[in-house]
Amino acid sequence: xxxxxxxxxxxxxxxxxxxxxxxxxxxxxxxxxxxxxxxxxxxxxxxxxxxxxxxxxxxxxxxxxxxxxxxxxxxxxxxxxxxxxxxxxxxxxxxxxxxxxxxxxxxxxxxxxxxxxxxxxxxxxxxxxxxxxxxxxxxxxxxxxxxxx
Amino acid sequence: xxxxxxxxxxxxxxxxxxxxxxxxxxxxxxxxxxxxxxxxxxxxxxxxxxxxxxxxxxxxxxxxxxxxxxxxxxxxxxxxxxxxxxxxxxxxxxxxxxxxxxxxxxxxxxxxxxxxxxxxxxxxxxxxxxxxxxxxxxxxxxxxxxxxx
DNA sequence: CAATAAGTGGGGATTAGTGGGAAAAAAGGA
DNA sequence: TCCTTTTTTCCCACTAATCCCCACTTATTG
Numbered sequence: 001x002x003x004x005x006x007x008x009x010x011x012x013x014x015x016x017x018x019x020x021x022x023x024x025x026x027x028x029x030x031x032x033x034x035x036x037x038x039x040x041x042x043x044x045x046x047x048x049x050x051x052x053x054x055x056x057x058x059x060x061x062x063x064x065x066x067x068x069x070x071x072x073x074x075x076x077x078x079x080x081x082x083x084x085x086x087x088x089x090x091x092x093x094x095x096x097x098x099x100x101x102x103x104x105x106x107x108x109x110x111x112x113x114x115x116x117x118x119x120x121x122x123x124x125x126x127x128x129x130x131x132x133x134x135x136x137x138x139x140x141x142x143x144x145x146x147x148x149x
Numbered sequence: 150x151x152x153x154x155x156x157x158x159x160x161x162x163x164x165x166x167x168x169x170x171x172x173x174x175x176x177x178x179x180x181x182x183x184x185x186x187x188x189x190x191x192x193x194x195x196x197x198x199x200x201x202x203x204x205x206x207x208x209x210x211x212x213x214x215x216x217x218x219x220x221x222x223x224x225x226x227x228x229x230x231x232x233x234x235x236x237x238x239x240x241x242x243x244x245x246x247x248x249x250x251x252x253x254x255x256x257x258x259x260x261x262x263x264x265x266x267x268x269x270x271x272x273x274x275x276x277x278x279x280x281x282x283x284x285x286x287x288x289x290x291x292x293x294x295x296x297x298x
Numbered sequence: 299c300a301a302t303a304a305g306t307g308g309g310g311a312t313t314a315g316t317g318g319g320a321a322a323a324a325a326g327g328a
Numbered sequence: 329t330c331c332t333t334t335t336t337t338c339c340c341a342c343t344a345a346t347c348c349c350c351a352c353t354t355a356t357t358g
Contacts, residue, residue: 012307
């Protein structure tokens with residue numbers, strides 16, 4: 001899956017175009033859509049999803065609280081969706097509400113999956129988290145450097 | 150059983166539609182309905198229910214308190230219900246009260262079973278548990294990663 | 299600037315979901 | 329017991345959502 005940050009709009013019928021650059025790295029026209037962590041939607045190619053969901057299911061009994069939390073939040077909202085011939089998806093209503101999608105959306109290619117944000121929510125996310133990001137970056141400082149050549 | 154998160158309303162006659170996506174993964178039109186853990190209702194396909202209920206009964210003696218708790222809470226309230234021709238169910242009154250169902254309901258496909266929540270109660274559940282979920286997710290961080298290639 | 303690729307909009311058919319009337323069954327009362 | 333009243337079930341009709349397809353517009357490339 002490629003990376004990239006794109007801006008597209010939901011049309012009148014609630015369809016969202018997936019950029020060609022992202023689509024070309026997916027085989028077939030099926031994706032798995034689910035709630036992300038933070039107020040965004042996650043889109044997985046079927047293969048990636050099955051390995052993730054298998055990990056989530058493996059350690060699961062409905063009688064454990066932790067299992068129910070994970071299942072309800074990540075696993076349950078997952079649905080297979082199809083991209084139409086021109087590469088658009090329809091986002092299920094509950095997910096649209098969760099992510100607060102109105103019209104303008106930001107689509108993020110995350111190598112193995114895709115995130116969909118409402119544009120304003122995404123701006124809000126960075127307003128709140130820029131500092132945390134700076135800290136996280138600081139901690140990477142020791143590990144990640146350009147090697148002298 | 151498929152996953153998916155859906156929003157439907159109880160109608161005037163107290164009927165609730167089960168989404169086509171969920172129905173199509175069930176053979177026949179019979180389901181077992183019972184109290185769930187947390188303020189929701191559980192719906193099982195007959196096959197799943199018989200293995201769960203057998204587990205609950207087998208590993209238990211009525212002389213143990215813990216058994217009686219589980220039996221009264223999960224096993225006893227269970228009833229068979231039928232879906233009508235357009236795929237709706239009528240939810241028994243005691244269960245409706247337990248889950249606080251008013252009008253708008255959230256239906257969660259949980260792979261092996263289905264959960265039914267009152268919409269507001271479900272929102273409340275996440276208000277209370279979002280932090281617990283974030284912790285649980287954070288702990289999964291070690292286990293669930295994309296393998297370097 | 300022409301040719302091709304990518305993205306957008308919308309009409310019409312089909313399916314899913316909703317509401318409600320009428321028949322059947324159950325409950326209640328004299 | 330028999331009649332009335334209420335509840336449940338069954339079915340049909342209407343509405344809304346989804347899907348499928350095609351055509352138009354915009355962007356990209358040589």
